[in-house]
Amino acid sequence: MRHARRRVVRRVTRLAAVGGLVLGGAMVAQAAVAGETPPASARALTAADDPGATLVARLGPARTAGNWIGADGRPVVAVTDEAAARAVRRAGARPKVVSHSMDELKSATATLRSAPRVPGTAWAVDYRTNRVVVRADRTVSAGDWSRLTRIASGIGGFVHMERTKGTFTTRLNGAEPMLSTGGRCSAGFNVTDGKSDFILTAGHCGPAGSIWFGDKQGGRQLGRTVNSSFPGGDFSLVQYEGGKAGAGADVVAIGDGRGVRITGAADPAVGQRVFRSGSTTGLRDGQVTALNATVNYPEGTVTGLIETTVCAEPGDSGGPLFSEGIALGVTSGGNGDCTTGGTTFFQPVTKALTTLGVRLIVSAPDAGGAPGGTPSPGSSAGSQGAMAPSAASPGSSAPVTGGSEGSTLLARLTDTRNIGPGLLVIAGSLIALVATRYIRAEQDRKAYQRYYSATWG
Incomplete structure (x- = not known):
């Protein structure tokens, strides 16, 4: 027995x-x-994928004045004559007849740029109201405000002047935290040049040569800034210490161990609902209010920015802006905070990718995610189809797989x-x-x- x-x-x-x-x-x-290294996008989505932008390009800046997404999800195109309005209707979009063309609006912003620079000011073309909006924060003196007002009056009544709360500042101090001797920023998107992988983040976070760590003790070195543009633009590349981003490079963190899969890059549309993630305030949302905005930070002027109603605070700089899994920009700066609200500006990701000669690391088109799926790299983010802005989501959910400050040896060994x-x-x-x-x-x-x-x- x-x-x-x-x-x-x-x-x-x-x-x-x-x-x-x-x-x-x-x-x-x-x-x-x-x-294995996730695939890199073959191309960035462009304005050509947006029917409203396509109409604007076809009709020209003398007959149009921008486009945006309506509350019902349909594209709206500002036009200056009835013939252009008929062309817009035939294309399935909604026209809005306005008094000033894009040529006139851009001429106004050019006049503002040629005036003496005043830190604490910003301006952008508001497509929906057909005017140029100039804002000044509380640091702008009464004398500078008067001079700006006289310049605006000389341009025309379509230049609107307004005071704003707070101050226009960069947000120094993926949204995972990045720390250096200069302060704290947030990681934006992972990109590659085919040989090495990098973090795309804000240029004002630090000049070339800055060393970044993933913890306050300086025990986990992330990498070194190898290319930076600020002011003028606001983007930089941080090369990973080991050369590779590793698992989860196609995911941006949104807090609590959760993330969103990134499947492509695009330029946003005015009226589009967008989401931002940062190491200070986590996931926040809002709407795009203007494109090609100019901000006069104390450190210098940055042009070509995305203007939004998304809030941000110090430490959120460089964090990703996205919608429906499509990368749109990295956090530059703004005013206000996430208690009272404010305006936040973002560096368009497409311009940064083109200038730096890198590609976004993205999820495969058939990558798993939340019900409803994620747009493929060939889909349009700018137009959002017939989706109302309020129905937009960050994108397909995914766990954050990158190393974190609180990870332990046991957790790494038992990680499947x-x-x-x-x-x-x-x-x-x-x-x-x-x-x-x-x-x-x-x-x-x-x-x-x-x-x-x-x-x-």
Whole structure:
């Protein structure tokens, strides 16, 4: 009876060991696949994917004055004559006849740019009201305000002047935190040049040569800034210390271990609902209110920015702006905070990618995610189809897989995305197999000795 029980135990142990070998092999294979560099987008989506922008390009700046997304999700195009309005209707969009063309509006912004620079001011073309809006924060003196007002009056009544609360500042101090001697910023998007991987973030976060860490103790070096543009533009590249972004490079963090898969890049449309993530305030949303905005920060002037109603605070700089899984920009600066609200400006991601000569690291078109799926890299983010802005979402959900400040050795070893757990299972299974074979051989040897001694005495 005792020998029968031993045989059963040995068989169960061998079966468990064989099963462990199979499981460990599968874990190693899965980790190897997960560790591969995600695909990079072949192209960035452009305004040509937006029917409203296509109409504006076809009719020209002398007959149009911008386009935006209406509350019902349909594109709206500002036009200056009835013939252009008919062309817009035939294309399935809604026209709005206005008094001033884009040529006139851009001429006004050019006059403002040629005037003496006043820190604490910003301006942008408001397509929906057909005017140029000039804002000044509380740091602008009464004398500078009067001079700006006289310049605006000389341009025409379509230049609107308004005071705003707070101050226009950069947000220094993926949205994962990045720390250097200059302060704290947020990681934007992961990009690649085909040889090395980088973090795309804000240019004002630090000049070329800045070293970035992922923890306050300086024990986890992320990389070094290798290219930076600020002022003028507001974008920079941080090259990863090991050269590769690793698993989860196609995901931006939105807090609580959650993330959003990024599937492409595009220019946004006015009226579009957008989402921003940052290491200070997490995930926030709002609407695009203007494009090609100019901001006179204390450090210098930045042009070509996206103006939004999304809030931001110090430390959110460089964080990603996106919608429906499409990368749109990185956080530059603004005024206000996430308690009282305010205006936030973003560097368009398409311009940064083109200037820097890099590609966005994106999810495959068939990557898993939340119900409803994610747009493929060839889909349009700017137009959002017939989707009302209020119905837009950040994109397909995904876990954040990059290393974090609070990760422990145990967590990394037990993470099924790592090869380590699979190798441990394989090693344990091999030890169990060897042990059962040794025990069986030893038992057979002793039994033979007993038999031999009883036979030959």
